[in-house]
Amino acid sequence: MRKLSLLLSLIVVLAACKARENTVATTSAEAPKKSAPAQTATGTDVGATMPEYSAMWLDGSKFELASKRDKVLLVNVWATWCAPCREEIPELQALHDKLKAKNFEVLGVSVDDSSAELVKQFVAEQKMTFPVALDPEGKIASILDTGVLPTTVLLDRTGKILWKHYGPIPKNDPELEQTIAKAL
Numbered sequence: 001m002r003k004l005s006l007l008l009s010l011i012v013v014l015a016a017c018k019a020r021e022n023t024v025a026t027t028s029a030e031a032p033k034k035s036a037p038a039q040t041a042t043g044t045d046v047g048a049t050m051p052e053y054s055a056m057w058l059d060g061s062k063f064e065l066a067s068k069r070d071k072v073l074l075v076n077v078w079a080t081w082c083a084p085c086r087e088e089i090p091e092l093q094a095l096h097d098k099l100k101a102k103n104f105e106v107l108g109v110s111v112d113d114s115s116a117e118l119v120k121q122f123v124a125e126q127k128m129t130f131p132v133a134l135d136p137e138g139k140i141a142s143i144l145d146t147g148v149l150p151t152t153v154l155l156d157r158t159g160k161i162l163w164k165h166y167g168p169i170p171k172n173d174p175e176l177e178q179t180i181a182k183a184l
Helices: 002-026 083-102 116-125 139-143 174-183
Strands: 054-057 062-064 072-078 104-110 132-134 151-155 161-166
Touching: 072 083, 072 139, 072 174, 083 104, 116 132, 151 174, 161 174
Parallel strands: 072 104, 104 132
Antiparallel strands: 054 062, 054 132, 072 151, 151 161
């Protein structure tokens, strides 16, 4: 039953990623981005406190989101097979490099169900230097109530969700940059 549930979840995520890929390919650069509006319904909307979350680091050690509460954190949920996820890696890496000295960190959460070694290889190929956690069960997608990849949330130092975005982050996104600047 668990495997069937996981398979159905994966199919939904794949369909959402493929739908987003087609949208990205067929829309112009001036199409509006889709940041989530401020709400309080699910507990993971803008303004809510991010629930507790744990996963595994690439080296197999346990990761607790609460251990990052001293930083402004951009949590990016992605998969190696997701084309829009791949598109935004350079922007995520640039943000991480530019702001890490200011107690800011990008945290990648891979929802791949493949081996840690394959994800490590992908991270190396993409020259990703920000930390990456593994979540093959997709717990983070359930917590964030999303089937869209990538999904990104910005957390302040208390764990409050300041910004939420579905799909790849546009380069030099002014809304994200302003929200990060206020949080720092």
